[in-house]
Amino acid sequence: MKNARKTEYDVIIIGGGATGAGTARDCAMRGLKTILIERLDFTAGATGRNHGLLHSGARYAHTDPESAAECIKENMILRKIARHCIDDTGGLFVTLPEDSLEYQDAFVKDCLKSGIPAEILDPEQAIRMEPAVNKDIIGAVKVPDASVDPFRLTTANILAARINGADIITYHEVIGFEKDGNRIVGVKVKSQRTGEEDIIRGKVTVNAAGIWGYHIAELAGVKVNMYPAKGALLIFGHRVNNMVLNRCRKPGDADILVPGDTISIIGTTSTRIPFDEIDHMDVTPGEVDLLLREGVKLSPLLATTRILRAYAGVRPLVADDKDPTGRSISRGIVCLDHAKRDGVEGFVTITGGKLMTYRLMAEEATDMVCRKLNIDRPCETAVVPLPGSEPTAEDEERRAHIIELSTEQKAAEERHGSWTGKIKATSDSDDALVCECEQVSVAEVNYAMDELHVHNLVNMRRRTRLGMGTCQGELCACRAAGLLERHDKCTERNIDDLASFMQERWHGMYPVCWGETLCEVQFTSWLYQGVLGLDPEDSKDIDPSSF
């Protein structure tokens, strides 16, 4: 932070989601002196609260060909540069008896027009490929959908930015701007931990804060017509399906089921919400009912599968600047030069878009920053692999020999790709598993604390998947708290953090609190509040959205 104060940056990026991290990477790769500022933790907003779907673009082929073309292009790029974040599942668009097969014909034509490979399958063939799909389907189309881990993807972009010289600070909120006339020359930040305020100077500031970018723009004295749209999703306790399942109809609610790691996710809903709710989102019983009702049509197995959690993210919908009513929503990427638009120099907003197009959004924002700084360097983010996705010598060796990895080695490698080798076990004890559901070892926890900006258990969960499995932190959270304490020696804070983490887990469980989920949480309550005696007096003040 002291360094930050002295340095004048070329570019300040506000927001640690995929877009902000991607922009930091792109700016740093083009040689700009870069800093990224995140209010909470990476992926704490919409980036960490979506399907984790690597769209083929097929979903948009009929309604929004421009988005569809962007998606398939980025899809192919991410498969190359972010291979350790992607699980190439393939996807199906299935037609149910209640849907029309005529849509399928138009859908396939539109896909091909946008450059999306789409192959009509015989329903029986589709059922053989994906046995979890509803057996009553009357049509199926295979497309190159896949799943992408947004936590890993963002972390990899952060690491790339750092390797290229960027500074990264988390848990610092932007509370104001430094201005010189009509030019923004820096931001005023406040530490979420200590409350200390500081000023960071930069020639250009990029607002990449997703829906929170509305307030950032306001602080800068400009108005961006954004609308928060809530999308709710459910996580199932195991991997029900192996291919992404979509309904072949006009995009609607709860019509995508995505397998990811050890689980499957159904979503999403779409509801406009007021701005004062964006930090406090509960999934309502009505949303849970809708997701289940529609999800079961895609895969009847969902009716008998344990639901692990419910969660919701906020899409930043951006209204067309030409439409004062706000009804006409821009579907694609919105990159605003506030000098041209509002007469505020040195300030750029990048918004709209989707996780799929984060890299392209970053490229557009960085292009604009470079133009402002009169720098002419090409974007290389589409060709340079992300940290973890570089080809390694081990890859070659593995191709030559068959090397058997243990399940925990495989799990770590799925998370960290070619950087797995940086996880060093100094003794047998370091190989011990902290989180058995997700196979996270002591050494991986130590690596995350040393290298991946981990300050608390929620950060640890996002970097390693610790606590994301069927026990929802029941057995691993206290172990991990013990390890964090060993690392930073701050006992009181770590006990508070453990208490907060259990509340954060509960926040996603209570909307689906029946069946095995209720059994699990009752057991967890007896263990933590009873055996361990964790029963904080000020528990009602724990804010699960403050991580």
Place this chain on the structure above:
Amino acid sequence: MKFDNIIIGGGLSGLVAAIESQRAGKRTAIVSAGQSALHFWSGAFEFLGGSGPHPVIDNPLGEAQKLPPSHPYQKIGVKRTQQLLEKVPGILADAGIKVEGTLSRNHYRLTPLGFLKPAWLSLDDYFMIDSPDNLKDKKYSIVNIEGYIDFYPRFLAHGLLQHGAKCEVTAVDIPALAPLRKSTTEMRATNISRFLRDDAVDALARNVNAASSGADAVIMPAVLGMFSDAPVQRLRSGVDRPVYFIATTPASVPGVRCQLSLRDCFTRMGGTFMPGDTVVKGDIEGHRLRRIYTYNFGDMPLEADNFVICTGSFFGHGLIANIDRIYEPIFGLDLNVEGGRTEWYDTNFYAPQPYMAYGVVTDQEFRPSLHGETVENLYATGALLAGFNALKEGSGAGITLATALHAASRII
């Protein structure tokens, strides 16, 4: 098959009810589905200890008088509850389990995170103190087993420091444990306990002595003695200063030992223990439960004069919740559940949770009802009962044991 009494559920409640029934000469059987709450036992039993910032220390029996009339202690009567519970240390001692503590005043146990929590009975080798003042200027050596991550020495040290104690934190190793570390999931309490026997305990004691010189006492994780307390005694006699144990996260080694000891006590008396079986239904005729059917015995019924149901709450599967209702799965007994699923919980994890107080409603004698009519020869106990939050009251074991002993007194 015909018995005098059949106990459904093999946890603490079921075992104690069964032992008392068998002791009285009744032919008794337990049908036990699997693990119980003893498998994550803290090593202490609570009668009425309160919770978190509201502990009860001085006069728990007096506090029990203030509970509502529907509370199990009041239904039994506080005086009679006391009489029943005073038998507990003796019952446990018969099974080889030594506990200390009294109903007239709670003591404190030290939780694995370093908090002091009130308790009624604690295992005699566990860390227990009458008052936090006793900790002042004490020197403790907190000794972990190298590589064991379900024990948090620094949290304990921090907790003890708050009350003026001084702590040193170390970890010791012995060669006998090396094979465990070769696997990534074996350094857990129950596995360690299998290796800590005979000479390995002596080696451990030597290392503990070397690591704890100058301390008044040694604090260690409870990872010894799953099948008997001999390794615990051996360690304590080999270490130069007192050794006290702290609970670990599940599975609890002393909890498993307690469960097995009670089961063995019951079978030694001639009781029939049916492990790994689940009661699926029963025939209730003329307000009496005539026979039950289990998964293993299929259409061959088990008959008895009296039955006790000790199947626990949700995680014991004594109660089942699905998306739109909560029910008791064997007989469909009447419950106190009100409202749909949004009424079942509080959004604050640490607040009293409504679901914790759900259970079967009973008459004054703890006999549950079906469609409003009491089943005259069926008694319910412990966590299956309705109308109290044992976690927040700090009353889990007390209610479990008092209702089990009450039921036993009615069926013998």
